[in-house]
Every structure is written in C-alpha cells, then in structure tokens.
C-alpha cells in the first residue's frame with residue numbers, strides 16, 4: 043500500500059511509543075522507506091537502537107545533533123518525506139503543533155514539511171476529553187494537509203477503559219495511504235461484492251467455490267483510499283475488515299441478491315451506490331431442496347442433487363431502467379476463450395466494464411496474492427493489467443473506470 047513511499051514516523055512521549063518498532067516493521071512491510079524521529083520524552087519509552095534496527099536508518103533525536111544533521115539536515119528531511127505519521131501524538135505535541143512551536147527536531151520538521159501529516163492522538167481518556175486538547179484537535183483537523191486518526195476505545199495503560207488507545211498499524215497505514223492518494227472518488231458511493239457463496243445441501247453440507255475474496259477486498263480498499271463511501275457485501279471468507287469500509291456478510295447467492303438490491307433500490311436516492319463492482323464468484327445453481335436433517339450415507343450408494351438456477355444479480359442490475367442503473371463492473375472468471383466469453387458477458391449483462399481473468403493454469407487468480415487481468419469496456423477499450431499484487435490491480439481497475447466514466451469524477455464531500 044505504501045510502495046516506494048518515504049515516510050517519517052514521529053514518536054512522541056506517550057506509553058504507546060513502546061509499539062514503535064512493530065509499527066516501523068509494518069510500515070516497511072507495506073513498502074515504505076522509514077525514518078524515525080523521537081521526541082526527548084519518547085526516548086523514555088522506546089529504545090532508539092531498536093527503531094534504528096527495524097527502520098535501517100539512523101534515528102533523529104535532537105535538532106542540534108551535528109552528527110545527525112551532517113547525515114540529513116532537518117530541512118532536507120522535511121523535503122525528503124512523502125508523508126509524516128506521528129504515532130502516538132501526545133497532548134503536549136498536539137499543543138506545540140497547533141501553535142507552531144519548533145522547539146525540537148520533530149516539531150521543526152513538521153513545520154518545514156509540505157507533505158501530508160497524519161496524527162494519531164493516544165492518551166488517557168480524561169486528557170483526551172480536556173477542552174484544550176479538543177480545541178487543539180479541532181484546530182489541526184481544519185488545517186490543510188493534516189489528517190487525524192481517531193483513537194480506539196479500550197483498555198488503556200492507566201488501567202482505565204475508554205477512548206485513547208493508539209489504533210493498530212493497519213489502520214495507521216490505511217490512513218497514510220489515504221493521505222497520499224488522490225481523492226478521485228471523494229463523495230461517491232460504491233458497492234463491491236466479494237468472495238464465494240455457499241449453497242446448502244443439508245444443515246452440515248454446502249456447494250461452493252475456491253474464491254478467497256482477496257480481489258474484491260482489494261477493490262473495496264482501493265475505492266476507500268480514493269475517498270469513496272464503500273459498502274462491501276462479502277460471502278464467507280476469512281479476511282479482516284478493510285479499514286473505513288462498511289461490511290455486510292452474506293452466505294448464499296440469494297442473500298447476496300437481497301443485500302445488493304436493498305442498497306441499489308434504497309428509497310433515498312442519496313443512499314444508492316453510484317457504482318457497483320461485482321467481484322464475487324456467485325453460485326449459478328443451488329440445490330432445489332435443502333434437506334431438513336443431515337443426509338445419512340446409509341440412504342444409498344449414490345446421491346442425486348436436483349439443482350435450480352440462482353438469480354443473476356449483475357444481470358438484474360443491468361436490466362434496471364437507465365436512471366436507476368448504477369455504473370456496473372462485472373468479473374469474468376474463465377478457463378478458456380477468455381476474450382469471447384468476457385465480451386459476451388459485458389454485452390449480455392449491460393455492463394460498463396468487465397474484468398476478465400483466467401482461472402486455470404499457473405496464473406490462476408483463486409486465492410493468490412498476484413493477479414493478471416484484462417479490462418474490456420463498453421466503448422471498445424481493452425487494457426491488460428499485471429501480473430501484479432491485487433492491490434495494484436484494484437487501483438488499475440478504478441483508474442480505467444474513472445477514465446471511461448467522467449460522471450464518476452470526485453464531487454465535494456457532502457456536509
């Protein structure tokens with residue numbers, strides 16, 4: 043998510059500073075190059091040497107350290123950064139930042155940089171609720187280029203329970219990636235489906251397919267990073283909730299149909315998604331009858347299942363009247379004749395774009411972290427993407443959809 047990005051991690055002196063090395067590891071794993079700056083009090087909570095070891099860079103401690111300045115001057119450091127994350131941000135640092143004090147290396151770099159700044163306030167709940175802290179937070183939230191990540195609720199180091207915990211690394215990384223991403227879908231509503239569906243045979247058995255949901259989850263994450271309000275309708279998968287996305291879990295094709303249609307046909311037009319991406323591998327058939335009790339193998343040497351067709355969600359959306367029909371993106375997973383079948387689905391289901399992938403052979407997409415796809419659009423365009431990580435494929439899908447759908451361009455955030 044942060045491939046090739048240069049990130050300064052500022053750590054100020056709260057107890058959550060002890061999570062610094064793990065946060066640096068997560069940032070590096072997300073692809074970032076990291077330089078850490080500690081405030082004087084942060085050094086009481088976390089060892090600079092540990093941060094140097096995991097970031098593979100010298101740690102900045104003092105504005106007037108000739109050795110560090112000789113390596114990278116504070117202005118050079120401020121220019122070097124693509125983004126600055128301050129985690130944890132203490133009440134004291136919030137105050138210094140709000141009033142533009144530059145009395146140590148971190149605050150000086152924060153004043154000198156023009157890169158986006160992401161602040162993760164973390165402290166005791168009472169301190170967080172103090173009017174001065176709240177006033178500083180409001181001031182910084184309104185400041186251009188500054189993003190505040192809300193602290194989590196939970197057990198705090200001071201043995202109180204309440205708001206003030208520093209969020210997990212994946213939340214901070216998503217906030218950084220969001221701050222670095224052009225908000226081209228700001229104010230738009232997107233609905234994504236992902237994963238397989240399960241069709242019951244009896245209370246303990248079902249028919250399904252090997253879809254992992256990874257591609258659909260990546261499409262949802264990418265839309266959220268671009269600023270969209272995202273609803274993710276997910277079949278049974280074992281993936282964590284993407285940050286900043288509303289997730290609705292369903293099991294069967296029929297449940298997925300109901301969940302999608304309820305949103306697309308929402309009585310309030312301002313709640314309806316403007317774009318639907320159907321990455322889910324929906325079952326085409328289901329057992330016509332579900333046994334009430336477990337089918338016993340003593341019932342015979344063979345079992346015959348009578349199957350009936352499920353409702354095609356995408357075709358249902360494509361058949362809506364023009365003023366009700368969202369922009370539609372389908373997926374085509376094929377084992378042969380990829381182009382022919384994908385183009386046939388694009389036309390038959392009345393789609394704006396289809397993402398086609400081959401699901402047999404070494405480049406099979408099911409469960410993998412990499413994918414290679416071909417996009418076909420209604421205007422006759424054709425684009426090959428990958429092989430690349432699914433997050434990059436997802437960004438490419440949105441990039442092409444935005445290019446062919448000017449009406450999808452960002453509109454300002456509704457008040």
Ligand code: CTP
Pocket residue numbers: 295320321322323324325326352353354355356357371372373374375387
């Ligand atoms: N799809 C759907 N509802 C279904 C079946 C499929 O919305 N009941 C959607 C999938 O989410 C995908 C697209 O339709 O975006 C293509 O799915 P696929 O199973 O490949 O296509 P089918 O139309 O079922 O064609 P076929 O089985 O003949 O390949």
